[in-house]
Amino acid sequence: MKGFTTKAATQSRQQLQHLLELQDDIIKPAIKHYDGTIVKTIGDAFLVTFESPTDAVLCGMKIQENILNHNARAASSDQMEVRIAVNSGEVNIKDEDVFGEPVNITSRIEAIAEPNEVYFTEAVYLTMNKNEIPTAEVGHRKLKGIPEEIKVYKVMSEQTNLIRAKLKREQMAMANANLSKDEINTSGTEKKPEPAPEIKQELHKLEKEGAKELAGNSLLPQPKATKSFWQKHKKKIFIIAFIFLFLLLITIAKEKERLQKEIIETKYPLEQLKEKLPDLKKDVVAALESRDADKIKEIISRLKILSQNLPENSQDDFRNIIEGQLDNPNLKPAQRQELKKIIDSIK
Incomplete structure (x- = not known):
């Protein structure tokens, strides 16, 4: 969860417990739906295993969608943003815990992931069903303690950005619906107050990012690359x-x-x-x-x-x-x- 350390240092135990319970209520149903197994939780973090790499990524997408819907209607103190990372590989199992290099790589990917995004490795990309998951390439990344560069992908977020912008507009509409009488002009028509500057800036940023990613991920017509005999x-x-x-x-x-x-x-x-x-x-x-x-x-x-x-x-x-x-x-x-x-x- 983004900013959890700061929240842990500034909130009471009851507030912190309430926030973790909200997170559980959002995340655990999605994990169950995609047949995930919660290995352990550490503070605000979850370590979960799946039988299918496709299900793992779809679960991450569902969690981000649920959090966006939650944030649209929650008080600012109850809002949250999370980073999700997915990796695939052979792990060691001992006392119902899993460990090994695939787990370490997942942790490093989570650290570089953007809030509200689902990042995953090339190992996941090569084995998942690509027809079910819109994908964008992040690039090769050097990770602490990992000798080789790891190629990283993420779920294409233009849909997420549009949902986020829509939810922001809904928040503004709900706020405007509760205008006081003093905010109604003498002609009997309601004023149309401008959104707060930070909201306008966020909306503009989200729509711009969505359009940029839409154009950069093969959704627009692209020339077909010719393949060599070996590639074919x-x-x-x-x-x-x-x-x-x-x-x-x-x-x-x-x-x-x-x-x-x-x-x-x-x-x-x-x-x-x-x-x-x-x-x-x-x-x-x-x-x-x-x-x-x-x-x-x-x-x-x-x-x-x-x-x-x-x-x-x-x-x-x-x-x-x-x-x-x-x-x-x-x-x-x-x-x-x-x-x-x-x-x-x-x-």
């Missing part, structure tokens, strides 16, 4: 490249498995495995005693392949060879677990 088709290119890489990895894995199986069948042919088991045991012991990670990995891979096609007359001896090495001190826990899985797979 980069999504398809990425998908094709990903599929190609995926198929290549599968092919490599299958070829590796085929070559390994071929080597094993040459050295330990299944039809002669019963006679070859002593040689296999020596190879297993030698690999473990070498403490060479690659050799141990290779011998475990061979044991896996052999275990899948074991003749019945070799199963018990094969199992005994592996069980005899489970206590070998050269085995790492993960390797020992792999050997146990091989034993379990033997029928």
